[in-house]
Amino acid sequence: MIRILATVLGLLGLAAALVGLGVRHVPLTAQPVLIVAAAAPYLVLAAPVAAVLLLLGRRWLLVLVAVAVTVAGVLVYLPRYQVPGAAEVRSVEVRVLTTNLGMGQANSQAFVALARDAADIVAVQEMTQQAADGLSEAGMDAAFPYRVIAPAALASGIGIWSRHPIVNSGRIDGYALPMIGTRIRIPGVVVDTTVLSVHLAAPWPQPMDHWRADIGRLPGTLDEVGRAAGAGAVIVAGDFNATADMAPFRALLDGGYTDTVAGAGLARTYPSRGMWLPLIGIDHILVKNADAASARTVSVPGADHRGLLATLRLPVDMTAS
Template sequence: MIRLLATLLGLGALAVAMAGLVVRYLPISGHPTLILAAAAPYLTVAAPAAVLLFGLGRRFVLTLVAFAVTVALLWVYVPRYPVFGAAAPSQTPSVDVRVLTANLGMGQADPAALVTLAGNSADVVAVQEMTQEAADGLSAAGMDTVFPHRVIVPAPMASGIGIWSRHPIVHSGRIDGYAMPMIGTRIRIPGVRVDTTVLSVHLAAPWPMPIGAWRSDITLFPDTLREIGRTAGAGAVIVAGDFNATYEMAPFRELLDTGYGDAGVDARAGLTRSYPGRGQRPPLIGIDHILTKNSTASTAQTVVVPGADHRGLLATVRVPVDMTAS
């Protein structure tokens, strides 16, 4: 009886683990696959449980199958952690640029707390869901003093977007065609030969509203990334914001096929979970990202943004001094 029960439980655990592995490679066609992909890291713990259960049930072939699935999942997730040490430092001369992205939770983030956080930790700040009230509050709290260069597009509810920078912004423009506006800038970083392109982006939310707008945004976004990379030439590109997608979702990883890296992955920072981020409870999923091209992230971590429903994501990006020399 114990062997039968262990076998049945093992089969259930194996099915859960397999679902967590397979869903990473499926298109996101609706809310069921979306939720399953978001939950994938948590489903993986069922794989070693299946090994133990099949072992208890003395089902040796099934134990080997479960062990193989466990190894496959370790192959997927372990490289995202500093298990074997930190990522190797680049030998290319570079300038470290600290980038903070923060979703302000429809303008509810505490302005003074965000200014203090950004002032202590960042050189460039990308914000999303910035209302006019939030923009006014940040300016009143001293954001424009700490970061004298800015491009902001405040808007009601979730549509506002902005970038603040310690370094001069020499060009900027809106990126339209998405559910919410995005902005792109060229920032002149001292010591870097080619100006760095920085985007603040916000893709449509796929839940609880219909998923169509999100699918449209994330399907179109690779073309935007390719065009931004082309116009940036040898310059670094940093794309920061709320992608409303986790690394486990295949459409998100397809963005990286355009030549970009994910800061959290490159810095071996784990799952960089950022949502929901209100209060002191640990977030469940990582939907805020910093992507890099012609540059790489050496560190990444999430940070509490008081009042917001996301945690911020802070990364140190190594921007090569002269890409044309490589």
């Protein structure tokens, strides 16, 4: 009886792990599939448990299958925990913080204190006019004298603050929520750095049509931005409402961009309000012509997301193409 029960539970665990690995490669056309994709890291954890259960059930061939699935899971997720090596070229380090302010509910004083101590460039999403005023009153403009902000009601506000001069900026149209781009002149870096603050439409609980349209359009925008930047670094920070286990998100990396959560594991950022512990990583900092020295999540009191803070290395010896 024990062997039968262990076998049944082991098969269920093996099936869950296989679903977790497989869903990473399928089109996300329905919300249930998207939810399963978001849960993929947890489903894959069922593989080693399945191996033990099938061993108890003496199902030797299935044990080998479960071990193989476990190894596949390790190969998929281990790179996210590997700390990057030292830079191979001379570079300038720039600290970038991105945070969804939770429809403006983040504590302004706490956020300004965090940003002032930890960041050189700050990208925010869901910034209401009240939140923008609160940040300014708390000293954000004094710590970051250059800014491009577009406060708006509910989830539509967005902005960028910088310690370094913003020499050009503009809005990127065609998305459900506003997106802004800037050129920032960083001392020691030959070519001005392009920085985007992005917020893709949420795929849940509302219908996911806007999200699918946004994330489907974004590779083209990133390609265009990358070509315009030439040899300059590109930093794309914000709330993508997508995890690294979703195929449409990984498609964003096909044009030479990398996700900066190196060494940060799953970098879970949402949900984080109240007693919630973050379960999924939907906030990202993508870079091109640069790399990450480190990345970690940080607490933002009052917001429903944790912030994502990355130290980036921007090569010094660049010439515009």
